[in-house]
Amino acid sequence: MIKVYSRNLNEKNKILKKSGYILGIIYGPNLENTIPIKIPKTSFLRYIENNKSLNxxxxxxxxxxxxxxxxxxxxxxxxxxxxxSFKCID
Structure with missing residues (x-):
């Protein structure tokens, strides 16, 4: 599990990336709107190294x-x- 944060679309992408975040979005059929998020880079890299699943x-x-x-x-x-990009499956 990775903790992610809602992203304000007024935040500058360049600043977020320099602060150690990866930009992302959550979408899916059960969501009313897409959700822009920011993901801590270290958390995502740790997940990718230890898990081969896309879920x-x-x-x-x-x-x-x-x-x-x-x-x-x-x-x-x-x-x-x-x-x-993440597709919500629940």
Missing amino acids: IDLLLDNEVKSCTITEIQSQPAFDGYMHI
């Missing part, structure tokens, strides 16, 4: 959301992840 539980605002990773955008030149 992941995200803790957002004290609520667990079961999700599948549908897309990871990376930027190899800067050795990092740019954006991760």
